Amino acid sequence: MLNIKKLHKSYPIGDSSLHVLKGIDLSVENGEMVAIMGSSGSGKSTLLNIIGMLDEADEGEYILDGVPIKNLTEKKAAIYRNKFLGFIFQSFNLINYKNALDNVALPLYYQGIKRQERQEKALFHLEKVGLKAWAHHLPNELSGGQKQRVAIARALAANPKLLLADEPTGALDTKTSYEIMDFIQHLNDEGKTILIVTHEEDIAHMCKRIVRLKDGVIMEDEKVEQVRASQYV
Amino acid sequence: MIKFLFERDTWQEVWDSLTKNKLRSMLTMVGVWWGILLLIGLLGSAKGLENSFNRLFGSFATNSVFVWGQSTSKPFKGFQEGKQVRLTLSDAKLVEENVEGIEFVVPRNQNQSLVVRDFLSGTYSINGDFPLLDKVQKKKMMYGRFINQNDIDEKKKVAVISEDIYKQLFEKDEEMIGQYIKINGMNFTVIGMFENGNVNMGPTSDIHIPFTTFQQIYNQGNQIGWMMLTGKPEYDITQIEADAKLILRNLNNIHPEDTRAFGSFNLGKEFKKVTGFLVGMQFLTWFVGIATLIAGVFAIGNILLITVKERTKEIGVRRALGATPFEIKRQIVVEAVFITLLAGFFGIITGGWILIGIDSAFGQGDEAVLVNASVSIAVVFIALIILIVLGTLIGLIPAFKATSIKPIDALREE
Numbered sequence: 001m002l003n004i005k006k007l008h009k010s011y012p013i014g015d016s017s018l019h020v021l022k023g024i025d026l027s028v029e030n031g032e033m034v035a036i037m038g039s040s041g042s043g044k045s046t047l048l049n050i051i052g053m054l055d056e057a058d059e060g061e062y063i064l065d066g067v068p069i070k071n072l073t074e075k076k077a078a079i080y081r082n083k084f085l086g087f088i089f090q091s092f093n094l095i096n097y098k099n100a101l102d103n104v105a106l107p108l109y110y111q112g113i114k115r116q117e118r119q120e121k122a123l124f125h126l127e128k129v130g131l132k133a134w135a136h137h138l139p140n141e142l143s144g145g146q147k148q149r150v151a152i153a154r155a156l157a158a159n160p161k162l163l164l165a166d167e168p169t170g171a172l173d174t175k176t177s178y179e180i181m182d183f184i185q186h187l188n189d190e191g192k193t194i195l196i197v198t199h200e201e202d203i204a205h206m207c208k209r210i211v212r213l214k215d216g217v218i219m220e221d222e223k224v225e226q227v228r229a230s231q232y233v
Numbered sequence: 234m235i236k237f238l239f240e241r242d243t244w245q246e247v248w249d250s251l252t253k254n255k256l257r258s259m260l261t262m263v264g265v266w267w268g269i270l271l272l273i274g275l276l277g278s279a280k281g282l283e284n285s286f287n288r289l290f291g292s293f294a295t296n297s298v299f300v301w302g303q304s305t306s307k308p309f310k311g312f313q314e315g316k317q318v319r320l321t322l323s324d325a326k327l328v329e330e331n332v333e334g335i336e337f338v339v340p341r342n343q344n345q346s347l348v349v350r351d352f353l354s355g356t357y358s359i360n361g362d363f364p365l366l367d368k369v370q371k372k373k374m375m376y377g378r379f380i381n382q383n384d385i386d387e388k389k390k391v392a393v394i395s396e397d398i399y400k401q402l403f404e405k406d407e408e409m410i411g412q413y414i415k416i417n418g419m420n421f422t423v424i425g426m427f428e429n430g431n432v433n434m435g436p437t438s439d440i441h442i443p444f445t446t447f448q449q450i451y452n453q454g455n456q457i458g459w460m461m462l463t464g465k466p467e468y469d470i471t472q473i474e475a476d477a478k479l480i481l482r483n484l485n486n487i488h489p490e491d492t493r494a495f496g497s498f499n500l501g502k503e504f505k506k507v508t509g510f511l512v513g514m515q516f517l518t519w520f521v522g523i524a525t526l527i528a529g530v531f532a533i534g535n536i537l538l539i540t541v542k543e544r545t546k547e548i549g550v551r552r553a554l555g556a557t558p559f560e561i562k563r564q565i566v567v568e569a570v571f572i573t574l575l576a577g578f579f580g581i582i583t584g585g586w587i588l589i590g591i592d593s594a595f596g597q598g599d600e601a602v603l604v605n606a607s608v609s610i611a612v613v614f615i616a617l618i619i620l621i622v623l624g625t626l627i628g629l630i631p632a633f634k635a636t637s638i639k640p641i642d643a644l645r646e647e
Contacts, residue, residue, distance in 0.1 A: 054641040
């Protein structure tokens with residue numbers, strides 16, 4: 001599914017540069033649910049951004065679903081993001097003047113799908129996250145948990161191969177966090193490959209595998225016994 | 234690309250971003266609205282002025298020059314300097330036959346005379362004229378007729394008077410046709426009355442009598458006071474003036490370089506100054522209008538730049554969701570063009586209202602300063618095309634700004 005070899009990335013800071021990723025090797029199989037952990041500055045977000053094609057590596061190899069991701073133009077990156085990836089952000093990043101349904105339909109719009117079909121698909125995904133009744137509400141009329149569920153529906157709408165979640169529970173209270181994790185676990189049960197960046201141990205243990213980063217290298221990569229979030233809900 | 238313009242979503246997006254901040258959108262449009270309003274209002278007024286000029290000069294052959302004799306300033310062929318030059322009918326005839334591009338030559342005579350009717354009298358200019366005068370200096374007859382060939386042939390004692398003379402010599406509402414007035418002690422029958430024009434080019438015209446009658450009563454022989462030359466429209470009146478003077482010098486034994494022997498007034502040249510002024514005014518109008526438009530469009534670009542800055546994160550999200558840079562740019566350019574056109578549309582409508590207002594305030598009646606102040610459809614189209622071009626160009630600035638930030642940085646923006 002995902003194959004990364006000897007990935008390097010550094011950012012220029014003034015005259016010098018900051019070496020953030022120092023040779024990452026990572027491969028993720030279909031259907032895995034991986035938590036990427038590490039303290040701030042460990043490079044976990046940078047890694048996720050490179051996987052998400054929002055950023056490009058300086059060195060190394062990145063193959064996603066058999067497609068080598070290299071020397072992307074902005075246009076190509078946009079098409080790949082749309083086709084392969086679903087993003088879930090810490091701050092939800094919903095467009096606040098569009099209602100829940102239109103937000104979910106947005107990736108489909110960029111796929112060039114007709115309005116009617118788009119609305120139907122978006123409604124289907126909203127129903128899946130249990131927010132069909134809220135379809136015509138604006139984001140500011142929704143609670144944090146509901147917003148994140150809309151964001152998840154949006155990430156799912158384009159039927160991506162890989163879900164990337166950057167601290168999906170970072171802005172939520174514990175109870176809502178577990179609800180969201182329960183939901184993400186169900187998606188994984190249905191076969192979606194999911195990558196979650198988090199710094200919370202309990203959230204990480206709800207995944208099937210934990211990759212720990214420190215100072216730009218992988219310190220530890222272990223399979224763990226998945227804790228089901230449903231028992232806390 | 235064309236299909237994109239007809240999709241509901243495109244316009245939904247434009248509508249969303251316009252209505253998100255209604256006050257700002259409206260203020261944004263003020264600049265372009267004002268620019269178009271100025272353009273339409275000024276161009277319409279300039280057109281109105283041009284129309285009123287045309288109406289004033291309409292009855293007058295503007296491509297014409299008056300030539301009269303003065304006194305020589307150089308001795309020539311045995312003649313002393315200071316010789317009085319008087320033009321004659323044969324001069325007029327030869328000029329007409331020999332100068333290229335001449336349409337009409339109208340010889341004229343004028344004298345000041347006492348005119349008496351019953352107990353009313355006054356001294357007025359009496360003109361001896363041919364019927365041809367009516368061709369180059371159209372008389373608006375209110376009653377009766379102008380001098381005709383029969384009057385000339387029979388040297389009739391008939392007079393055509395102006396409205397002003399009528400007012401001075403006749404009682405109000407009195408019948409004037411067939412009445413007698415005494416000119417130079419002789420009775421003349423009034424055969425017509427003409428309206429005093431708005432603009433009098435050349436000498437004042439009070440009373441016209443047949444040329445031949447004039448010759449007889451004032452003992453003029455073949456001498457004429459001056460001649461009026463009109464050129465065919467495609468000929469340059471300045472050249473005609475020069476040619477005519479050259480012939481006249483030859484005929485009258487005048488030194489070729491004697492510039493003072495003939496006086497002249499070139500109406501064509503004067504008229505060109507006026508029309509040149511109108512052209513200048515139209516140019517100025519376009520300049521001011523378009524400069525204001527550009528300023529207005531820049532205001533739109535400026536606001537869009539701010540909007541794009543505010544929407545940096547949203548644009549980042551859209552790009553993470555798969556919007557290509559082209560799709561983002563396209564949307565912003567369409568927004569820019571749409572706002573510009575919308576503002577321009579309102580500007581054209583209000584500009585039209587202003588022209589209607591101007592027309593009802595200044596455009597009524599015969600003495601109107603501005604006649605039919607209006608702009609043509611072509612001008613409106615040109616204005617719209619300018620708006621589309623400017624809107625597109627200015628929209629490109631925020632569009633490129635929007636996609637110049639990497640999506641990753643855009644997403645980090647708080």
